[in-house]
Amino acid sequence: MVQRGLLIVLSGPSGVGKGTVRKAIFKEDGVDFRYSISATTRKPRPGEVNGQDYFFVTREEFEDKIQNGDMLEYAEYVNNYYGTPRSFIEETLASGHDVFLEIDVQGALQVKTKMPEGVYIFLTPPDLKNLRSRLVGRGTDSAEVIEKRVAAAKDELKMMINYNYAVENDVVSKAVDRIKAIITAERLRVTRVLGELDN
Amino acid sequence: MVQRGLLIVLSGPSGVGKGTVRKAIFKEDGVDFRYSISATTRKPRPGEVNGQDYFFVTREEFEDKIQNGDMLEYAEYVNNYYGTPRSFIEETLASGHDVFLEIDVQGALQVKTKMPEGVYIFLTPPDLKNLRSRLVGRGTDSAEVIEKRVAAAKDELKMMINYNYAVENDVVSKAVDRIKAIITAERLRVTRVLGELDN
Numbered sequence: 001m002v003q004r005g006l007l008i009v010l011s012g013p014s015g016v017g018k019g020t021v022r023k024a025i026f027k028e029d030g031v032d033f034r035y036s037i038s039a040t041t042r043k044p045r046p047g048e049v050n051g052q053d054y055f056f057v058t059r060e061e062f063e064d065k066i067q068n069g070d071m072l073e074y075a076e077y078v079n080n081y082y083g084t085p086r087s088f089i090e091e092t093l094a095s096g097h098d099v100f101l102e103i104d105v106q107g108a109l110q111v112k113t114k115m116p117e118g119v120y121i122f123l124t125p126p127d128l129k130n131l132r133s134r135l136v137g138r139g140t141d142s143a144e145v146i147e148k149r150v151a152a153a154k155d156e157l158k159m160m161i162n163y164n165y166a167v168e169n170d171v172v173s174k175a176v177d178r179i180k181a182i183i184t185a186e187r188l189r190v191t192r193v194l195g196e197l198d199n
Numbered sequence: 200m201v202q203r204g205l206l207i208v209l210s211g212p213s214g215v216g217k218g219t220v221r222k223a224i225f226k227e228d229g230v231d232f233r234y235s236i237s238a239t240t241r242k243p244r245p246g247e248v249n250g251q252d253y254f255f256v257t258r259e260e261f262e263d264k265i266q267n268g269d270m271l272e273y274a275e276y277v278n279n280y281y282g283t284p285r286s287f288i289e290e291t292l293a294s295g296h297d298v299f300l301e302i303d304v305q306g307a308l309q310v311k312t313k314m315p316e317g318v319y320i321f322l323t324p325p326d327l328k329n330l331r332s333r334l335v336g337r338g339t340d341s342a343e344v345i346e347k348r349v350a351a352a353k354d355e356l357k358m359m360i361n362y363n364y365a366v367e368n369d370v371v372s373k374a375v376d377r378i379k380a381i382i383t384a385e386r387l388r389v390t391r392v393l394g395e396l397d398n
Binding site: 122157160161163164165166167177178180181182184185186188189190193194 | 321356359360362363364365366376377379380381383384385387388389392393
């Protein structure tokens with residue numbers, strides 16, 4: 001029996017460094033994740049390959065997929081749809097490969113409602129912890145500025161609660177090590193191990 | 200604010216190698232777990248130190264602790280009580296130290312009902328996975344023997360379901376690495392991280 005792959009979803013506020021961390025993880029030894037391939041209704045650009053860069057579909061096909069529940073998440077930009085097809089991810093996981101999805105916070109929440117068994121990782125900026133005490137201690141910001149920054153951090157925390165793990169992106173290599181440990185641990189979770197046992 | 204320590208409970212069937220794995224983990228760099236110290240009503244042996252080898256208490260004190268709910272688990276052997284005092288573990292966790300508890304399956308289940316926030320790791324023998332197919336493939340055991348071994352393995356699986364993680368003890372150093380990854384990941388769980396943020 002093939003061990004089902006893990007769906008790993010990396011998200012977080014814009015500017016936190018999701019893309020940098022994702023690229024660093026893909027370069028690691030022993031890591032063999034598959035990217036999730038998006039579907040889109042926009043026309044392929046020269047050199048883009050269907051099923052590799054994107055699944056290029058018509059507007060009608062895309063809307064059918066939405067209706068069928070085959071879009072884990074989608075959004076419309078400049079009159080074109082972009083989305084994450086569930087069927088591709090399901091087939092990849094069933095074949096025993098892990099799928100890595102780097103996605104914004106809105107998209108991650110949509111995916112989670114449909115595939116709650118995934119591993120949802122929230123990448124946080126390095127200065128979230130003890131923010132207020134540090135700002136106060138530094139003594140350079142007015143009380144008003146401190147409260148604004150703390151309020152902004154609180155908004156980020158509200159999103160974090162929908163995730164399984166919070167990984168601080170202080171140093172990229174450390175963030176990568178943390179994510180690798182999370183993936184090792186998730187494979188050992190009893191709920192997943194029991195699913196694999198054929199006894 | 201001190202980050203609360205983790206309670207790590209390592210358990211599993213007798214003979215699986217819990218003690219060996221525990222000793223190997225304590226030798227690792229960067230590992231600074233505290234042992235849980237048991238309470239007992241038996242008399243100290245020469246050289247044994249109260250609060251270090253055991254908490255030596257009277258029968259009446261032990262029974263008071265049971266009544267107060269201060270015994271996470273206990274058992275009676277040869278007319279003496281042995282048990283795990285909750286107060287010591289609570290104080291150690293509150294001071295920011297991780298507590299490592301190596302314990303049999305009965306004890307682990309008792310502890311879990313009282314401290315479900317702990318990390319419960321079930322150490323499994325290396326031959327649990329695909330047991331039936333491997334026994335059949337080997338062709339050396341009768342169908343009856345195979346079914347007996349599979350039935351015994353199923354009994355072990357029934358216990359596993361009460362744990363968070365299942366770690367195969369195929370090679371001690373690998374089991375240690377898996378447990379270290381679990382602990383790294385558990386520290387990153389959103390439920391724990393949110394508890395630490397003071398914003």
